[in-house]
Amino acid sequence: MPVKIRLSRHGKKGYAFYHIVVADSRAPRDGKFIEKIGTYNPNTNPATIDLNFDKALEWLQKGAQPTDTCRAILSYKGVLYKKHLLGGVAKGAFDENAANAKFEKWMNEKAAKINAKTQKINADREQVSKARLAEEKEANEKKAKAVEAKRAEAAAKAAEEAAAPAEEEAPAAE
Numbered sequence: 011m012p013v014k015i016r017l018s019r020h021g022k023k024g025y026a027f028y029h030i031v032v033a034d035s036r037a038p039r040d041g042k043f044i045e046k047i048g049t050y051n052p053n054t055n056p057a058t059i060d061l062n063f064d065k066a067l068e069w070l071q072k073g074a075q076p077t078d079t080c081r082a083i084l085s086y087k088g089v090l091y092k093k094h095l096l097g098g099v100a101k102g103a104f105d106e107n108a109a110n111a112k113f114e115k116w117m118n119e120k121a122a123k124i125n126a127k128t129q130k131i132n133a134d135r136e137q138v139s140k141a142r143l144a145e146e147k148e149a150n151e152k153k154a155k156a157v158e159a160k161r162a163e164a165a166a167k168a169a170e171e172a173a174a175p176a177e178e179e180a181p182a183a184e
Contacts, residue, residue, distance in 0.1 A: 015076040032069050061087050
């Protein structure tokens with residue numbers, strides 16, 4: 011039975027949410043599966059991936075073949091790198107402690123990259139928000155000045171109209 015690690019689509023139209031599942035390759039995309047090993051939400055930035063690392067590694071070592079997208083997800087989370095390191099341990103290239111040290115170093119670097127990206131996204135979002143607020147303040151000031159000018163013009167016109175009848179009545183009295 012050829013086993014695949016693949017995505018099973020859920021969510022509503024235009025807003026997909028995926029389950030990462032281990033399934034028989036002959037089963038339908040959203041149909042029967044052997045085990046659910048995680049979730050993938052591409053709608054967030056960066057994409058949210060919740061993966062049972064140990065189960066994914068176990069299935070890869072049993073021979074399950076990931077699809078292209080799942081291969082990218084497993085690579086992103088470090089499952090494929092861990093499998094690679096464990097293969098080196100099995101061949102005797104280095105011991106398990108060295109493999110674990112390499113993997114921890116890689117995970118720390120990866121976490122730093124993800125954290126930097128998240129901070130950059132948040133900073134950009136904040137900068138856009140500040141720019142939008144400044145534009146809105148400027149537009150509100152222009153509107154306030156225009157309203158004030160209209161009020162001043164209306165007050166001057168009212169003062170002229172109030173003064174004009176008084177002047178017209180004065181010559182008539184003579």
